[in-house]
Amino acid sequence: MSHVEIQSNENGPNLVLVDGKVVTALCRCGQSQHKPNCDGSHRTAGFKAPAAKVEILP
Ligand code: FES
Known part of the structure; x- marks a missing residue:
């Protein structure tokens, strides 16, 4: 099973991490200008x- 995290960087984007x-x-x-992605x-x-x-959590 994969481990998934979402990290909100200070003053920046939400990073989605897998493993x-x-x-x-x-x-x-x-x-x-490229939502939903950070540019x-x-x-x-x-x-x-x-x-x-x-x-x-799984
Ligand atoms: S958080 Fe980076 S462009 Fe919005």
Whole structure:
């Protein structure tokens, strides 16, 4: 069974990790031109949000 985590980077996207590897970065600032993926726009938008981590249990 795979281990799935979602890590919210401080001031950045939600990273989806499967078995410790990042499989995608999802925008949480609302400024990406390629939603639902992060395109780095959070940096120029000045997005501020705390880090967080969620583990998905089987
Ligand atoms: S979090 Fe990176 S573009 Fe929105």
